[in-house]
Amino acid sequence: MADLGLREIHDYLVPLAREAGEIILQAAQSVSSIVEKQNSTDLVTETDQYVEAFLKNRLLQKFPLISFAFIGEESYSAGVQLTDDPTFIVDPIDGTLNFIHGFPFVACSIGLAVNKTPVVGVVYAPFLDKCYSAIAGEGSWVNEKPLPRIKRTTSTLQQCLVISEFGSDRGPKLDAKCETLKGLLAEKKAMVRGVRATGSAALNFCLVAEGCADLYWELGPWMWDVCAGYAILYEAGGKVVDGLPCQSFEDPGIESRRFLAVRGDMDSVVKEFWEMIQQVEILEQK
Secondary structure (H helix, E strand, O other), X not given: XXXXXXXXXXXXXXXXXXXXXXXXXXXXXXXXXXXXXXXXXOEEOHXXXXXXXXXXXXHHHHOOOOOOEEEEOOOOOOOOOOOOOOEEEEXXXXXXXXXXXXXXXXXXXXXXXXXXXXXXXXXXXXXXXXEEEEEOOOEEEEOOEXXXXXXXXXXXXXXXXXXXXXXOOOOHHHHHHHHHHHHHHOXXXXXXXXXXXXXXXXXXXXXXXXXXXXXXXXXXXXXXXXXXXXHHHHHOOOEEEEOOOOOOOOOOOOOOOEXXXXXXXXXXXXXXXXXXXXXXXXXXXX
8 A cells, every 4th residue: 555655645635625615614604505315404505515526626637537536425326336446435425414504513624545444534623623633554644743542441331421313314313213212312221422413424533533522423424424534543543343232343334324433442341332222224225
């Protein structure tokens, strides 16, 4: 992978993400052309599409298509497969609903995967002016300062601050998720310290990497939501396991759409969390 020049790629992506962030900030003053995708909670704006086109053009000019593939949320079509080839995986605006409402947890997420594994990640939150980044084997940073590797771990689920999201599926899966979250919060069950939702999968990964939260549980995110955050979390000493009960603690991969991001080596806490998940048969449905 060193032959790809991961440092050069990283150093190009960081200012590029900041440029995209400036476009997002300017567009936030007058959000227009809002279109529903799946339902009224799953939205896309003209800015999402413009920023993705801007990023794709700049990336493929610098790194020609003959060497690198590109997958973006707004240009993705069903049936497109992630291969082992070096692939830029982009979410131009992670947290579109937040962007529309002026809620500041909005991010431009640019990841590079090789052999389907994230090796470079940049997540820039323009409203917060925080830029997280990572290079496989070299570390992770926030605003160009090293992100300390996670040392403190939590021994019980009850001591955890958990991040989760409700998602855009408002049918039976929502009921199943809510039952699980109720169990996490209830006095006679897990009684975790709290559950938070930011509305941005990319930033949720970064918050765990930064040590602001212990776990991030979500079912449904796509590879562009998580690719960059994956790299940042791993380089900070965290890990990802299956978001549903499993026989092993292996990474499910960025295409799995079921994630439990963990701050450090906390297998006993993961087991506790898996035991709290309700209506697994519903949550497993595609």
